[in-house]
Amino acid sequence: QSVLTQPPSVSGAPGQRVTISCTGSSSNIGAGYDVHWYQQLPGTAPKLLIYVNNNRPSGVPDRFSGSRSGTSVSLAITGLQAEDEADYYCQSYDSGLSNVVFGGGTKLTVL
Amino acid sequence: QVQLQESGPGLVKPSQTLSLTCTVSGGSIRSGGSYWSWIRQYPGKGLEWIGSIYYSGSTYYNPSLKSRITIAADTSKNQFSLNLSSVTAADTAVYYCARRSSGWFVDYWGQGTLVTVSS
Numbered sequence: 310q311s312v313l314t315q316p317p318s319v320s321g322a323p324g325q326r327v328t329i330s331c332t333g334s335s336s337n338i339g340a341g342y343d344v345h346w347y348q349q350l351p352g353t354a355p356k357l358l359i360y361v362n363n364n365r366p367s368g369v370p371d372r373f374s375g376s377r378s379g380t381s382v383s384l385a386i387t388g389l390q391a392e393d394e395a396d397y398y399c400q401s402y403d404s405g406l407s408n409v410v411f412g413g414g415t416k417l418t419v420l
Numbered sequence: 421q422v423q424l425q426e427s428g429p430g431l432v433k434p435s436q437t438l439s440l441t442c443t444v445s446g447g448s449i450r451s452g453g454s455y456w457s458w459i460r461q462y463p464g465k466g467l468e469w470i471g472s473i474y475y476s477g478s479t480y481y482n483p484s485l486k487s488r489i490t491i492a493a494d495t496s497k498n499q500f501s502l503n504l505s506s507v508t509a510a511d512t513a514v515y516y517c518a519r520r521s522s523g524w525f526v527d528y529w530g531q532g533t534l535v536t537v538s539s
Binding site for chain 2: 311342343345347353354355356357360361366396398400402406407408409410411413414
């Protein structure tokens, strides 16, 4: 059971917009700790997608964006493409656990 | 472009020590603001932070694993390593070495190596 809660799966048609939520608590996201997102394509290592809430590394399309509100954050993907089909993970820090924590991951299916 | 490569046995017997090495290329492990880290991913896909080391030798360990792990760095070889003692089947996972930034996000990952604990 992950400290950060993500939906197991989401889906959308090409061109659509999807969002993936990541819900935490007052000891992690709610405490103001930064949240980062990773994309993991099948059979590969995770790749940094969004860092410090809503910043994209060089090479990541602006179709990907992050937002936060209270104890939750969201990853939005617009203009969905087949190549976006992957697992997505959120990550933050938890002061109660004194540890880096991950969400359980969300599988995005492009219909 | 920093690249990381894990190496070590793919099969470890229960109660023994899992030992992995990460070789860093394209950058120095002595670079400031870089925390050299180990992360594992269980077969069911969950990710778990294991720990990090700074080139000065300062370490940060997952409290739930602290009693069993040692992370060390060899700056002369631009490598860092993980030892996880008293392993059980629950330690079976893909182990990644990675670079964690001072902002606590991971910007470079190794390709990962599957370690199976079985007799």
